[in-house]
C-alpha cells in the first residue's frame with residue numbers, strides 16, 4: 001500500500017531529464033505516471049510501465065487524462081509579507097515618475113515600512129495569507145519570502161514571526177529571508193549609519209532568533225545601498241552562517257553582479273543593468289540569476305538581457321517578486337513575459353520556475369519529479385507545457401499537491 005499514484009498524464013514534465021538542451025532537461029513523458037509515498041516520489045515512468053510494476057494498491061489514484069502535470073512551482077523571490085497597498089502610485093508611474101523619485105518623496109518602500117511598522121503581526125499575517133493563497137492557486141508549492149519592511153530590530157523580528165505563522169497556517173513550504181538592507185529608514189541620518197546598525201544590532205539577533213532565516217539579502221543599487229555597504233553586510237551575514245542573496249543592478253549598473261560572485265551569493269536577482277563581466281563572474285561561481293520580468297513590466301523599466309545571461313552559462317530562475325510595488329501573483333503570466341519580453345524559450349521559462357528556482361534557494365529536492373524528490377506537483381487543464389506561456393492571463397491550475405497531499409483544487413466551492 002502506498003499513498004498516491006498519478007496516471008495517464010497527457011504530458012508529464014519531470015524537469016529531471018538529462019542533456020544540454022533545455023528541451024531535453026525538461027524530461028517530458030507522454031502518458032506519464034508516478035508514485036508518491038510518505039511525501040516523496042518513489043517511481044516515475046509511463047502509465048503502461050506502472051501497470052507492470054508490483055507496487056500494490058494506492059490509497060489515492062489520480063487520472064490526469066488530457067492534462068499537463070508539472071512539478072510544483074518554486075517562487076524564489078517574493079516580498080509578500082507587508083501591510084497596506086500602493087495602488088495609487090501606479091498613476092505616478094504612468095505619468096513617468098521613477099521608482100527612485102517616488103521613494104525619495106517618502107513613497108514606495110518607505111510608505112510600506114510605515115504601514116507595516118504600525119500593523120500588528122496578526123493583521124500582517126491575515127493580509128499576507130490572502131496573497132500567499134493566490135500563489136498556491138497558481139501552482140506554487142514553495143515560496144521564498146523576504147522581510148524588509150521593518151528595518152528596525154523589533155519589526156524585522158515581527159516579520160520573521162509572521163513568516164513562521166504563515167508556515168503553520170498554509171500547506172506549502174516557506175523559505176524565510178532577512179532583507180536587512182532594503183531602504184534607509186528616515187530616523188537614520190545616512191545609509192552608512194543604518195548599515196552599521198543593521199550589522200551591529202540586527203544581524204546577530206536575527207541569526208540567534210527562533211524564527212531564524214535561511215538567507216540574508218540586500219538591495220545593491222545606486223542611491224539605495226552601495227556595493228561597499230552591501231559587501232560589508234554580506235560578509236557579516238556569512239560569518240553568522242546565513243546564506244546570501246542580493247538585489248543587483250535593477251535600475252543601474254551598481255557592481256551587484258560581480259559582488260554576488262565575490263560574496264558567494266546563492267542567487268543574484270533582477271540584473272536589469274548588469275555588465276557582461278559581472279554576469280561572467282556569476283557564471284564562474286555558480287550564482288543563479290533570478291529574473292523578475294513582472295517587475296520590469298509594472299515599473300516600466302527594461303527587461304534583463306536573458307539571452308546574454310543564459311549564453312554566459314548562468315542558471316536562470318524566474319520569480320514573481322510579489323510586493324507592494326509589483327503585485328504579481330501568477331508564475332504562468334511571468335513565463336509569458338519571459339518568452340515575449342526576454343526571449344526565453346517555453347522550456348527555459350518552465351525550468352525557471354521549477355528546477356532552476358529550487359537552485360536559487362539552494363534546494364536539491366524541489367523543482368523536479370524524480371526518485372527522492374518532494375511529491376510536489378500541479379495538474380494543469382492544458383495539453384502541454386508550451387501552453388503555459390502561450391495562453392496569457394487565464395487560470396488553468398486544476399489541482400496542487402505538496403508532499404503528495406492536495407493543497408488546492410479548482411473543483412472546490
Ligand SMILES: [Zn+2]
Pocket residue numbers: 077078079247321
Ligand atoms: Zn525584491
